[in-house]
Every structure is written in structure tokens, then in C-alpha cells.
Amino acid sequence: MSNDASLIVRWLLEGAPGEFQQLPKFLIADDGGDRDFVIHCHYPRFIMEFDESGQGTPIWIDAAIYDPASGEPSLQAARLMREAGDFFHDQMFGS
Numbered sequence: 001m002s003n004d005a006s007l008i009v010r011w012l013l014e015g016a017p018g019e020f021q022q023l024p025k026f027l028i029a030d031d032g033g034d035r036d037f038v039i040h041c042h043y044p045r046f047i048m049e050f051d052e053s054g055q056g057t058p059i060w061i062d063a064a065i066y067d068p069a070s071g072e073p074s075l076q077a078a079r080l081m082r083e084a085g086d087f088f089h090d091q092m093f094g095s
Helices: 003-014 075-093
Strands: 026-030 036-040 046-050 056-060
Touching (some): 026 075, 036 075, 046 075, 056 075
Antiparallel strands (some): 026 036
16 A cells, blocks of 8 residues: 555544645545545545536535634635636646
8 A cells, every 4th residue: 555545544534634644635536436536635625426418416524614704714714615616627627
């Protein structure tokens, strides 16, 4: 197992956010079927699941960053979700 792979396994099992800043910001993953994912490895960590139309849904590992007044994702969370979507589309379909 490569060093990056063992860091990812530790990250998923132990969940120590600060320790994994050396990993890439985003990783692509799939389930071997028709589900695709982007893993955001830096804080706040989340997995964005993409459906067949390319629309993403975040699964937050660390507490999601929400605006307390509106209950909507904060500007930082919205920016990160947009970056995850851009990364997914660039990697899967070219820029």
C-alpha cells in the first residue's frame, strides 16, 4: 500500500483532520458501479457524491459550515462544494 493510500485509510478510520493536509485537496473515487465521488481531504472534510447528471450532494465528515441565520451552507462551504464540482467535471470530462 502506498504512503498516500495508508494515509487515506488512517484518515477515514481515525478522522484526524489536521494531520492530512499533506494529501491532495481533492481525490476522485467510485463505487465500482455508477456512483462517483470527490473526497475533500482538507478541513472541513466532506465527500461529494455525484449522480449520473453530474449534480453533487455533500456528505459532511466534519461539521458542515452553515449560516446560522439562514440554515444554508456558508460562503466557505458553498465555495468548497463548487470547487469539488469543478474538480469532478475537469477530471471526468476535461476542462
